[in-house]
Amino acid sequence: MPAVTFNATVELALNYIGIFVFAISGALLAVHKNYDIVGMTVLAEITAIGGGVLRDLILGATPPASFTDSVTFLLPLVAAALTFFIHQRMGRIQAAVLVFDAAGLALFCVTGTTKALAYHMGPVEAIALGALTAVGGGIMRDVLANEQPAVLRADSELYAVPAVLGAALVVILQRFTLYNPVTAAITIALVFALRMAALRYGWRAPHPRQRTPNPSAPSAGA
Amino acid sequence: MPAVTFNATVELALNYIGIFVFAISGALLAVHKNYDIVGMTVLAEITAIGGGVLRDLILGATPPASFTDSVTFLLPLVAAALTFFIHQRMGRIQAAVLVFDAAGLALFCVTGTTKALAYHMGPVEAIALGALTAVGGGIMRDVLANEQPAVLRADSELYAVPAVLGAALVVILQRFTLYNPVTAAITIALVFALRMAALRYGWRAPHPRQRTPNPSAPSAGA
Amino acid sequence: MPAVTFNATVELALNYIGIFVFAISGALLAVHKNYDIVGMTVLAEITAIGGGVLRDLILGATPPASFTDSVTFLLPLVAAALTFFIHQRMGRIQAAVLVFDAAGLALFCVTGTTKALAYHMGPVEAIALGALTAVGGGIMRDVLANEQPAVLRADSELYAVPAVLGAALVVILQRFTLYNPVTAAITIALVFALRMAALRYGWRAPHPRQRTPNPSAPSAGA
Numbered sequence: 001m002p003a004v005t006f007n008a009t010v011e012l013a014l015n016y017i018g019i020f021v022f023a024i025s026g027a028l029l030a031v032h033k034n035y036d037i038v039g040m041t042v043l044a045e046i047t048a049i050g051g052g053v054l055r056d057l058i059l060g061a062t063p064p065a066s067f068t069d070s071v072t073f074l075l076p077l078v079a080a081a082l083t084f085f086i087h088q089r090m091g092r093i094q095a096a097v098l099v100f101d102a103a104g105l106a107l108f109c110v111t112g113t114t115k116a117l118a119y120h121m122g123p124v125e126a127i128a129l130g131a132l133t134a135v136g137g138g139i140m141r142d143v144l145a146n147e148q149p150a151v152l153r154a155d156s157e158l159y160a161v162p163a164v165l166g167a168a169l170v171v172i173l174q175r176f177t178l179y180n181p182v183t184a185a186i187t188i189a190l191v192f193a194l195r196m197a198a199l200r201y202g203w204r205a206p207h208p209r210q211r212t213p214n215p216s217a218p219s220a221g222a
Numbered sequence: 223m224p225a226v227t228f229n230a231t232v233e234l235a236l237n238y239i240g241i242f243v244f245a246i247s248g249a250l251l252a253v254h255k256n257y258d259i260v261g262m263t264v265l266a267e268i269t270a271i272g273g274g275v276l277r278d279l280i281l282g283a284t285p286p287a288s289f290t291d292s293v294t295f296l297l298p299l300v301a302a303a304l305t306f307f308i309h310q311r312m313g314r315i316q317a318a319v320l321v322f323d324a325a326g327l328a329l330f331c332v333t334g335t336t337k338a339l340a341y342h343m344g345p346v347e348a349i350a351l352g353a354l355t356a357v358g359g360g361i362m363r364d365v366l367a368n369e370q371p372a373v374l375r376a377d378s379e380l381y382a383v384p385a386v387l388g389a390a391l392v393v394i395l396q397r398f399t400l401y402n403p404v405t406a407a408i409t410i411a412l413v414f415a416l417r418m419a420a421l422r423y424g425w426r427a428p429h430p431r432q433r434t435p436n437p438s439a440p441s442a443g444a
Numbered sequence: 445m446p447a448v449t450f451n452a453t454v455e456l457a458l459n460y461i462g463i464f465v466f467a468i469s470g471a472l473l474a475v476h477k478n479y480d481i482v483g484m485t486v487l488a489e490i491t492a493i494g495g496g497v498l499r500d501l502i503l504g505a506t507p508p509a510s511f512t513d514s515v516t517f518l519l520p521l522v523a524a525a526l527t528f529f530i531h532q533r534m535g536r537i538q539a540a541v542l543v544f545d546a547a548g549l550a551l552f553c554v555t556g557t558t559k560a561l562a563y564h565m566g567p568v569e570a571i572a573l574g575a576l577t578a579v580g581g582g583i584m585r586d587v588l589a590n591e592q593p594a595v596l597r598a599d600s601e602l603y604a605v606p607a608v609l610g611a612a613l614v615v616i617l618q619r620f621t622l623y624n625p626v627t628a629a630i631t632i633a634l635v636f637a638l639r640m641a642a643l644r645y646g647w648r649a650p651h652p653r654q655r656t657p658n659p660s661a662p663s664a665g666a
Contacts, residue, residue, distance in 0.1 A: 030596075036649040038604050039596040053502065058275065060284030062504030063565065070568045084652050121285065124292045139366070144583070144593055149366055152252075152261040160260050205258040208306050280497065282506030343507065346514045361588070371588055374474075374483040382482050427480040430528050 010181045011111055014188070015052075015065075018107030019072060023048040023079035025100040026141050030080075032093050033145055037084055043141055044076040044083070047104075051136030055112050055129050059119045098199060101138055101150070106191035109134035109163040110184055113170040123171045130167030135160055158198035158205060166191035232403045233333055236410070237274075237287075240329030241294060245270040245301035247322040248363050252302075254315050255367055259306055265363055266298040266305070269326075273358030277334050277351050281341045320421060323360060323372075328413035331356035331385040332406055335392040345393045352389030357382055380420035380427060388413035454625045455555055458632070459496075459509075462551030463516060467492040467523035469544040470585050474524075476537050477589055481528055487585055488520040488527070491548075495580030499556050499573050503563045542643060545582055545594070550635035553578035553607040554628055557614040567615045574611030579604055602642035602649060610635035 026047030030040040049066040056064035066072040087093065112133025116126040135151050142149040150159045169187050173179040197203065248269030252262040271288040278286035288294040309315065334355025338348040357373050364371040372381045391409050395401040419425065470491030474484040493510040500508035510516040531537065556577025560570040579595050586593040595604045613631050617623040641647065 031652050033596075034651070035596055036600070036651045038602075038649045039600075040652065042595055042604065057279055057501055058285055058289055060282075060504075063502055063563075063569070067502055067565065067569045067573070070566060073568050073572060087652055119285075121289065122292060124295050125285070125289045128295060129289070143365060143587060144596060146592060148368060151264055152255075152257055152366060156258070156261075158260075160264065205260045207256070207258045208253050208262065208309055279501055280507055280511055282504075341507075343511065344514060346517050347507070347511045350517060351511070365587060370590060373486055374477075374479055374588060378480070378483075380482075382486065427482045429478070429480045430475050430484065430531055 010184065011114060014107050014184070015111050016071065016075060018104050018111060019048040019075050020079055021100045021107070022051075022104035022137055023076035024083055025097045025104060025138070026076075027080045027083035028087060028093050028097045028100070029141060029145055029147070031083065031087050032097070035145075037080070040084060041077060041080045043145060044080040045073070046144060047137045047141040048076040048079070049073075049137065050140040051108055051112065051133040051138070054136045055115065055133045058129065058132075059116065059121070061115075061119065099196070102192050102195040102199070104137070105134045105159070105163055105195060106166065106188045108137075109166040109191055110170055110187050113167040114174075114179075114184075117171065117174055123175075126171055127164060127167040130170065131160060131163045134163040134167075156204070158195065158203050161205065162191045162194040162198070165194065232406065233336060236329050236406070237333050238293065238297060240326050240333060241270040241297050242301055243322045243329070244273075244326035244359055245298035246305055247319045247326060247360070248298070249302045249305035250309060250315050250319045250322065251363060251367055251369070253305065253309050254319070259302070262306060263299060263302045265367060266302040267295070268366060269359045269363040270298040270301070271295075271359065272362040273330055273334065273355040273360075276358045277337065277355045280351065280354075281338065281343070283337075283341065321418070324414055324417040324421070326359070327356045327381070327385055327417060328388065328410045330359075331388040331413055332392055332410050335389040336396075336401075336406075339393065339396055345397075348393055349386060349389040352392065353382060353385045356385040356389075378426070380417065380425050383427065384413045384416040384420070387416065454628065455558060458551050458628070459555050460515065460519060462548050462555060463492040463496075463519050464523055465544045465551070466495075466548035466581055467520035468527055469541050469548060469582070470520075471524045471527035472531060472537050472541045472544070473585060473589055473591070475527065475531050476541070481524070484528060485521060485524045487589060488524040489517070490588060491581045491585040492520040492523070493517075493581065494584040495552055495556065495577040495582075498580045499559065499577045502573065502576075503560065503565070505559075505563065543640070546636055546639040546643070548581070549578045549603070549607055549639060550610065550632045552581075553610040553635055554614055554632050557611040558618075558623075558628075561615065561618055567619075570615055571608060571611040574614065575604060575607045578607040578611075600648070602639065602647050605649065606635045606638040606642070609638065 023044040026043035026045075027040045029047075030043040033039070035043070049064075049072060052066055053064040056062065056066075109130045113126050113130030115133075116129035121129060139149045139151060141147075150156055166187050169190070170179065170184075173183050173187070245266040248265035248267075249262045251269075252265040255261070257265070271286075271294060274288055275286040278284065278288075331352045335348050335352030337355075338351035343351060361371045361373060372378055388409050391412070392401065392406075395405050395409070467488040470487035470489075471484045473491075474487040477483070479487070493508075493516060496510055497508040500506065500510075553574045557570050557574030559577075560573035565573060583593045583595060594600055610631050613634070614623065614628075617627050617631070
């Protein structure tokens with residue numbers, strides 16, 4: 001069963017890398033918000049495992065993977081500690097948050113979709129869960145840090161779209177038994193590249209036409 | 223077993239209608255906040271299925287209904303697309319959000335309570351879960367869009383109260399085996415009417431007396 | 445089996461007290477935010493049962509304990525009603541929120557860790573779940589009320605740290621079969637005292653060094 005072997009090793013590695021980069025994005029946002037080491041740790045953990053925990057709760061796969069594998073818990077602590085000491089060498093912090101976040105997005109939409117398919121979800125649901133795995137942790141990070149979630153922000157570049165496309169690609173690849181470490185890596189690279197290109201060139205999704213300049217919208221926030 | 227037949231057909235229809243109207247309320251709020259089509263889709267999905275997913279996770283009914291029935295997932299996409307093209311004909315958007323939200327509130331407090339009772343929850347818990355189904359999606363919509371949840375807002379008209387009353391009515395009707403499509407429809411109409419009347423006439427729940435004008439309250443937000 | 449007897453009686457009592465004090469902290473925050481009685485009830489419920497529900501969902505212990513025991517549901521209603529009438533005698537409300545919140549924190553980190561261990565979680569995961577039980581309800585309270593969560597706030601005194609230490613102490617005590625009503629009470633007292641001392645003396649966790657005064661951080665909120 002090569003598929004199982006693939007799941008058991010490459011999937012695990014991809015998942016650890018995704019956890020690590022998302023944890024760094026959370027810790028860096030905490031630095032940017034001037035939080036202390038505890039806030040850095042909390043945001044690192046939630047960003048890293050939030051999306052996967054949501055996915056596993058919905059799949060009924062309890063306890064979630066992050067609560068049965070201590071490495072998953074300790075990695076974000078390492079990421080937070082590392083960020084605590086070396087964030088000053090990282091250039092512009094906001095730019096670094098975006099790069100690490102894009103890497104996590106790409107990794108988690110692939111691993112999330114794969115797990116959903118392994119739990120016999122239909123194609124639509126698998127794509128939704130893959131995308132949720134990818135964006136869920138970041139949404140929790142942004143809500144807790146009182147930032148507008150990137151997936152919603154009015155002036156945001158494509159964020160959920162690359163994750164949905166990546167998840168759909170995984171579903172198609174698996175349907176035609178073309179899913180293997182090489183095609184998985186290509187999918188991850190494509191999602192990452194699409195997100196970075198959207199940031200670089202300002203690609204955006206279409207807006208609904210506004211009837212008239214809406215004077216109340218900018219001040220609609222609570 | 224007419225009750226089962228009722229559940230299997232009328233409940234499904236009520237649930238789809240509730241999903242659709244909540245999805246429109248989410249998509250309209252996204253228009254109001256000037257989000258793009260992705261933000262509209264995300265808010266439509268979360269408003270439509272958020273309360274039901276919460277209820278099903280608490281019941282241990284995993285995967286939640288919304289993840290085993292693709293229609294549930296595709297309906298909010300249709301609602302978001304529809305809203306994208308026709309929102310300009312909807313008069314004042316904020317008023318339309320409130321009407322569709324009230325319809326979803328009425329439908330979901332009935333279907334949510336029914337499902338909780340089918341899972342053998344006690345009366346208090348069934349009322350709580352029915353109300354949670356009704357207000358959960360809207361709370362998630364408002365938190366993600368950085369709006370004060372309607373259920374909490376200091377100057378809000380009755381919102382949770384109609385849902386709790388509707389859920390209690392369903393519990394009573396089922397206890398006396400008087401629950402059928404007609405009484406369900408009447409309950410839904412009552413909840414909707416109560417919410418709309420509260421909005422129309424400014425009915426509010428009592429406030430705790432303030433000792434002295436609290437100068438710090440207005441600026442207490444984070 | 446004294447351990448079981450301990451769980452079945454003392455644990456239940458500690459849990460009820462924790463629910464009650466957390467509910468009061470939620471109701472008081474609602475008073476401070478000028479919410480009505482409904483908002484007080486919602487914040488009381490969510491603060492009181494939010495952390496435990498999260499823990500139980502992660503453990504796969506569904507329905508969560510709060511949905512199988514009506515007392516758990518009714519206690520926050522009592523707390524909200526009580527707060528509605530007597531909050532004016534409570535001196536400074538914000539100070540009272542902090543005291544009741546500290547008591548809930550101390551009680552729930554002990555009961556949460558105990559339950560996680562009873563569900564055969566490893567030590568790291570049990571500490572994480574104990575801390576999550578302790579801080580989860582307060583985080584939900586603060587997010588819904590649009591306050592910065594105390595666990596993150598940039599200028600906050602130690603909050604998660606006492607909970608993590610208390611949870612770790614429970615794990616150690618149980619490992620050496622020294623966990624009993626007396627040591628549990630001592631642990632609760634220590635966590636409460638540590639939190640109150642941190643508030644009194646302004647103890648804080650270390651911050652990452654800022655490269656330069658970051659002019660954008662104060663305005664980084666959404």
